[in-house]
Amino acid sequence: MSKQTVFITGGAGFIGLHVVPLLLDKGYRVRIFDNMFRGDRDQVAKLAATGDVELVDQDVRYGGAVHAAMKGCDLVVHLAAVSINKSQADPYESIDINMVGNHNVFAAAADHGVKRLVFASSASVYGDPKKLPMHEDDRLDPLTPYCISKRAGEDLLAFYQRSKGLNWIALRFFNVYGPGQKPTAYYTSVINHFVKRLKTGQPPIIDGRGEQSMDFIHVHDIARSVVAALEAEQGNVPVNIGTGIDTSVATLAEILIKAVGVDVEPQFNPREVLVSRRAADITRAREVLGWEPTIAVEDGMTDLIKVEVA
Incomplete structure (x- = not known):
């Protein structure tokens, strides 16, 4: 065939x-x-x-x-x-x-x-x-x-x-995030901004209280x-x-601080932000595609940092 x-x-x-x-x-x-x-x-x-x-x-x-x-x-x-x-x-x-x-x-x-x-x-x-x-x-x-x-x-x-x-x-x-992504990508610009600062020993700066979230896949x-x-x-x-899990910007900062291995605390920029949260219902993906995510956000982000720092 x-x-x-x-x-x-x-x-x-x-x-x-x-x-x-x-x-x-x-x-x-x-x-x-x-x-x-x-x-x-x-x-x-x-x-x-x-x-x-x-x-x-x-x-x-x-x-x-x-x-x-x-x-x-x-x-x-x-x-x-x-x-x-x-x-x-x-x-x-x-x-x-x-x-x-x-x-x-x-x-x-x-x-x-x-x-x-x-x-x-x-x-x-x-x-x-x-x-x-x-x-x-x-x-x-x-x-x-x-x-x-x-x-x-x-x-x-x-x-x-x-x-x-x-x-x-x-x-x-x-x-979507992962190895090979352009640093200008819309949804990962926050990751790149945090990582850039962490690599030079500076704390990430978070707008508001960091409650805005995304479903990183x-x-x-x-x-x-x-x-x-x-x-x-x-x-x-x-x-x-998606993963079905919404990861807040504050949690993302904590994951990246740990992955880079620097001893800093995030800084919060007190200003009004439109708090938006995102998380997918992935029931249909399981039922129609027989698919579900295999890489947890913390593992994926940590691996991405290892690639970035290498």
């Missing part, structure tokens, strides 16, 4: 480079579609040396290129996107890449009759949650062009499901969820991917 081929947009980026090795371990061939603006050519070259990975150096904004490159592929993973902070700084580029790119990939997948499309959606589709844990059926209230494009992406998938029978799963990633567990979503029996649903 010939190997199935997975078409993966943004496959040379942070999450993609954690997904591709898992796909190879499972016996898939992989076609990476990436404009290499932020992609890692050296890592892609190493993966290509296996003989089961090829790179199409192109942009999701060009529908003809997407359609041509997807020919012969069995499954699709769509990761390519412009980040949250970039989407606010440049809404035009964000809409172009995230909205037009989404549509080009989904339309091509529907035309080619792929077995399953897995879309990297985001917990940001919920906006500021009214209750915890956050469930897939909660009200959606996306606040930035990035978040809006993720919600619209899910709606577009439903359109192609109805009109052409496209089978999909949208993974609503919570706060390790990129290895994110990659596992993508593979599980490609192979799940049930489709056509959004699925939260």
